Amino acid sequence: MSAQLHVEGLSKSYARWSNEWLRVLSWFGLPVKPVEQHNVLRNISFTVRPGECVGIVGQNGAGKSTLLKLITGTLQPTSGRVTRTGSVSAILELGMGFNLDLTGRQNVFHAAGLMGRSQAEVAAVIADIERFAEIGDYFDEPVRTYSSGMQMRVAFSVATAFRPDLLIVDEALSVGDTYFVHKCFDRIKEFREQGTTLLFVSHDPTAVQALCDRAILIEAGSLILDAEPKQVIDYYNALIAKKEQAAITVSTLEQGGVSVESGSYEASVEGVALLNERGEATEYLEVGEIVTLSVRVRVRDPLENLVFGYMVRDRLGQVMFGTNTHYSDQGLTSLQAGEELVFEARFAAALGPGSYSISIALADAQDHIGRNYQWKDMALMFAVVNASRDYFIGSCWLPPKIAIKSSLQAAQ
Template sequence: MLVLKGVGKAFREYPSQILRFLTWMGVRVRNVNEHWVLRNVSFRLGHGEAVGIVGQNGAGKSTLLKLITGTLRQTTGDIVVNGRIAAILELGMGFNADLTGRQNAIHTAGLMGFSQADIARVLPDIEAFAEIGEYFDEPVRTYSSGMQMRVAFGVATAFRPEVLIVDEALSVGDAYFQHKSMARIREFRRQGTTLIIVSHDRTAVQALCDRAILLDKGEQRMDGDPHTVMDYYNAMIAEKENSAIQSVQLESGKVQTISGSGEAVIDSIGLFNAADEKVEFINVGETVDLRVRVMVRQDLPRLVLGYLIKDRLGQDVFGTNTHHTAQVLENVRAGESYEFSIRFDANMGAGAYSVSTALVSTDTHLVNNYEWRDLALVFTVMNVDRTYFVGATWVPPHISIKQP
C-alpha cells in the first residue's frame, strides 16, 4: 500500500552556506528563495492497483517518483509505504560503465538490500531474462541503451516488490523486450504488486492502469479513469492562449473532453446504414456512413477534419484526416457549413467503440486546434451473422484442407 497526503517539494537557495547550516539547526532564516516543483499531491494506492502518472515535461513527475522512493525528501506532507519498492527511474539504474553486466547486477542487487546468497540464487534468472548472451560478462560501456535496460529491468524485478515504479526508460527497449517486460509486470500485479508507471504512451497507460494522475506545473490536476485523464491531457497539450478545455459528463457516466479555440465546431455527428437510417448498433463488416456537419464561425485559410475510432479501452483502432486524404478545405468563410461523409466497412470485432473528432488547420492539432471532441459518437458492433471469431478485427479467412 502507498499513501501520499499533501505532499510538496521546494528547492531552496540560501544566500550563504552558513545560513543553510542554521536551518538544519532549526533556526528560521530570511531571504531564502523557494522554488516549488510539487504542491499538495495526495492519493492512495492499494495492493495490486496500478496508476499512470502523466504530464508534460517539467510537471513534476520525476520529482514525485524520487520522493516516493526516498531519494528526495518532501518539504510538506506525508508519504507512507508498506513494503519494498523497486524502481527504474533512469537508464541503467546508475550502472558503472567499467563493470560487466554481471558485476553491476550483483552490485545493484546488494545496494537493494539482498544477501549474497539471494543474489547468487537469482543471478541466472537475471541473465536469462536479459537475453544479451556473452555481453553479460562484457563492460556496460559496450552496451546499447536497450541492452542496459534489459539488465536493469531484470535486476529490478528479480525479486517481486510490493511497489514497482517504471519511468519512461522502458521505451528504449525493442518491441520483443517491451512485450516481455509487460508480461512480467502483469504477473506481478496478479500477485499483488502495486504499480506506478510514468509514460506518455496512451496505450500503455490505458492497458496497464486502473487510474491515471495528471500533473501540471507541479499540481495534481486530475485523478481518475485513464481514458478520461489521457483525453484531458491530450487536450491540454493542444491548449492555446485563446482556447479552453471543457469536461462534460454524458448520460452513460463517461466524461467527454472538448477543447479548442472555437473558430470551427462540430454541429452534428451520426452513423448511418445502407438504408440511410441513423444507427447505434451495426453488424460486423457492415458498410456504414459517418456523417459530420461542421459550422465555421470565423474565416479560416485551411480547415481539416480528423477522426479517430477507439475501442472500449480507449485504444486506437483507426484514424486519419482530410490532410492525409488530400481533401483540405481552403479559405472557408464564417457562417458556412460543411457535411463530411466518411464511408467505411466496420471490419471490427464485437464490442463498444467511440469516435473522436478534430478540426484543425494541418495534419496535427498542435498547430491550430479549432475543436477537439472526445466521445463525439459511441456505437456498438455486434456479430449478427458472421462465423464466430475472437479479436478486435474481422479478417475472414479462406481455409483449404487437403491430404498430401
C-alpha cells in the first residue's frame, strides 16, 4: 500500500545574523555563518499509510507544531522533504487564516477558498457548517467578538466540511467545551471509518490511545520513539518526570507488551502481588471479586515525604482507576534508609472481562512530576472473567436494579 504521507530527513532551523547583508548572501549559497542557529527539528523521518491514525506526542517546545506546519506547507524545511498524496485539511493554530474583522460566515468562504474549494462548493455546504458549529447568530458577527471556543467551533466545522484524505489536528480541540469536543471526535471517528488518514497532536493520553494506531514522540526536535500509543505515552510520562540522576528503561515482558520504568530510586518497588480473599496470589479474577493489591517498598535513602499510588489500566492503556496516599491523606514523612513498607489496597474488581495491568508510582507528592522515586508501568498483569454474573458489556461492572412501571398498572 502506498504512503499517504512520507516525511524524510526533515529539519528546520532559524538563524540570527549580525546584519541583513549576510542573510541575503546566504540565500546565494555563499559560505557565511550566522551569529546563532537554533535547530527546531532535526532529521525527522516517518511514514503514514492510508487510513492510519498517528498521534504526535511531546512536551511544549518539542517541535510538534513546527512539524505540522512543514507537513502542511505553511513553513519550508531547512532540509529534507515531505511527500503527500490526496487532499489535506488541517486545524493548526486557533483561528489560523481567519480575518478578525470578517464574520464567521465570510471567514468560512475565505478559509475554504484557501483550502482549494470553489465558492459554489462552499455555498453548497455552508448551511451544514453553520449547523455543526452551533454558534447561533454569532455566525454573522465579526470573529473578533468570538471566544476561543467559538473560533474553534467554526475552524473545525469548515476544516471538516469536506472529508479529506489526510486530516491534521493540533491542540486546537483543547479549548472546546466537553459537548463540542465529543462532537468533533465523533466526526473524526466517522472520517476514519471512511478511510481518512489522521495526524493528531494532543497531550490527552486517553484520546491518543483511543484514536491512534501508533504514536511518535518528539523530544527537543528529534523523533525518539515510534511505537504503539501506550508505550509512547508511558515513555512521555517518564520524560516529564525525569530529573537529575533519574533513569528511563524500556523492557519487553514475558506476557507480551512493553514496560517503561523511570525514577531516581531513593525508594523502590521490591514486590507486587494481587491477593484473593484467602491471601493467595492470583492473576485471574472474577467480576466483582474482592482482592488486595500488596506492594512491598524499600526506602534506600532518607526521605522527607513518600506517596504511594497505583493505576489500573485496560489492555489499551486507558486508565480504569487510579489513586494514591496523598488523596487518602496517608502520605508518609521522615522515613529512614533501609526501612521496608508494605502497602495494601483492598477493592472490588468491578471490571468487565478482559486483560488489565497495574502501574505503581512512588513520589514525594501527589504526582510524579516533582520527585519521581519510581514509576513502574505494567508492574503486574491480570485477567478478569465473568463466571457467575449476568451478561454485560463494557469495561466496568455497574449492576443495576431495574424497575419497570406500567401506566396501565398505575391506572388500576
